Amino acid sequence: MTRRSLLRGLVMAGSAALTVGLIPTAGAAAGSYVALGDSYSAGVGTRAKVDSCYRSTYGYPALVASRYGLALSYQACSGARTADVAANQVGALNTGTTHVSMTIGGNDVGFADVLTECAQPGWMSDCSGAIAGGRAILRDQLPGRYDSLFSTIRSKAPNAKVVVGGYPLIFNGEDCNALTFFSPDEEASLNSATNDLDSLIQSKSTASGFTFADARGLFGGHAVCDSPEWINGLSNPIEESYHPNRDGNVGYAKIFGPALTGTPYLAPTAAPRKESTAVHTRQAADSVLRMRLDTPANLSKAAAAGVSPQEVKRLNGQLRSMDSRVVARALAALRALDRQSR
Template sequence: MRPTRARSLRTTARTALATLSVLGLGTGLLAAAAPADASATGYAALGDSYSSGVGSGSYISSSGDCEQSTLAYPYLWQAANHPSSFDFAACSGATTSDVLSSQLSGLNSSIGLVSISIGGNDAGFASTMETCVLDGTSACLSAVSTAESFTNTQLAGKLDSVYAAIHADAPNAHVVVLGYPHLYQVPGDCLFGISDTSRNAINGAADDLDGVIANEAAKAGFAFADVRSAFNGHEICSDDSWLHSTTLPIDESYHPTSTGQADGYLPAFTADAG
C-alpha cells in the first residue's frame, strides 16, 4: 500500500468515539442519533483493492499504485447516480490503518453515502494465498488458521476504530460495508492448482471474515452488503468465474473481474445504498 491521500486531522472526535466504543457504549447508537441532512448528497468510496477495482482493468492513471478503476463498483455507481461529489479514496493493499491515515480527508458533513471494503489485508489475505499456491495443503491450512485466529481475536477492534472515524468525519452519511466472496467453487472444474481441502479452508476463512465484518458494521449502525450469494456459481473453478485465479499481472489474482464488479459488487451495494 502506498497511500496517495492526505492524513485527516480530525483525530479528537475519532478518539472520543473510539473510547466510547471500547467502554461498551458502541457506535450504533451514535450513528442512529445523527440527524438527517438533505444537503448531504456526496459519495465517498473507501477501502481496499476490492473497492478500488483491482482486476477489472481500465485503471485511472492518476491513481497510481492504488489502481482505481473506472469499472469498479464505486465508479459505476457514481456514473449512474450523479452524486454532488465523488471522493474515490479506495486503494490497493489498504488495511484499516491505511484507511485511518490516508483515506478520510474527503469526508465531511456534505457526504451522504460512504462505501467501504476493508479487513482482508489486515488478516493477511495476500500472504495466505501465496502460501496456499506455492507451499501445499499442510502449509495452506496453517496459514489459513493463522489468518482466522487474527480475524476472530483482533480484527473487530480495528474495524470499530475505522467505523467510529467514518461517523465522526461524515456524521450525515449512510455507510455501506461490503464483504468478500467465496473464492472457489468446490468441487469445481479446476484440474490443477491447490487442493479442494485448501479451497474449502479459504472459503471458510472468508466466512469468518464476513461474519466479523457484518457484526461490527451492525454495531456501528451501518449496512452490510453480503456479496457471497451474488458470486455463487461464479467462483474460481466454476464455468462462469467472476474472479481471477492466478494471473498476470500477479496483483490481479484472486480479485473480481469487471463482470464481478458490475454484476456482483454493484448490485449488492446499490441494494443498500438507498
C-alpha cells in the same frame, strides 16, 4: 525471485498517502459519495489500472457513482488495511458526505500471504498454518480495529449512509489454473475463513449503525473456475488475480447501489463479453519454475511427503522445454503428484 514472491503481487502495497481521486459522473450530482477501502473497492481485477492505488473506472464505486449521479471521491487503495483507511482515506469525509462504501479487512488477515502459501504444492507449503495465522488476527485483533475505524467514520460523516461490503467466496472446490496447487480441502478452508470474516464485518458494521452488503449470494456460481466466473483466477499481470473482474464489479454495484440509495442498480446494456483468465503454458511453466521445486530443501520436503524427488526434478526440468506439449504434460503431472501427496 523466491517462491514466496510468486504471488505477492496479488495485492499491491498501498500504504502511501492518498490523494483524492475523482472519476467523472453522469448527470447532476445528487450527493457526495466517498469510496473507502482496499483492492476490492479500488477495482483491482478489471484490467483498467488508473493510478498506483489502481482505482479503476470499472470498479464498483465508479459504476455506482455514474449510474446514480453521485459526485465520487475515490479513496480506496489496493493493499489498504484498516489502519491505512484511518490514516489516509477518512480525511475525505465531512458533514456534507451523503454516501460511503467500503470493503476492508482482507489485508489485515493476510489475504496475499495466505493465498501465496496455499497455492504451492502441498509437500512444500503450510496452508493450514497460514489460515490459522489469519484466523488468529481475525479473532484477537480485527474486532477492535473495526470498532475504532467505524467510530471514526461515523464521527467524520454523521449524515452519511454507510455501507460496508463483505467478500465473496473465491473458490468452488476446483482448481483449474495450471500453476496453482489448491486442494479441495484447502479451498473449503479458505472459503470457511472468508465466511468468518464476513460474519465479523456484518456484526461490527450493523453494531455501528451501518448497512452490511453481503456479496456471497449474488456471487454464488461465479467463483474462480465457474462459468461465467466473476473472480479472476491466477492472472497475468499477477495483481489482477483473485479479485472481481468487470462482471464481478457490476455484481458488486448491484449490491452496493441499492444499499446506498434505496433504488435498484440497472446495469447499462452491453454486448456480451468474456474475461480472459487463461494463462499460457509458457507463462505457467515460468511461474512454477520460480517456485524452485528442485532445490535440495524442497526436494527433501517432497521425499518427506512420499513424493519421488527424482520425479519432481525430472518434471521440473521438462518445464524448460521449448515443446509446449511437453511442458503441459509436466504441469499436469506435477499437479497429479500434489494430489497424490495429500
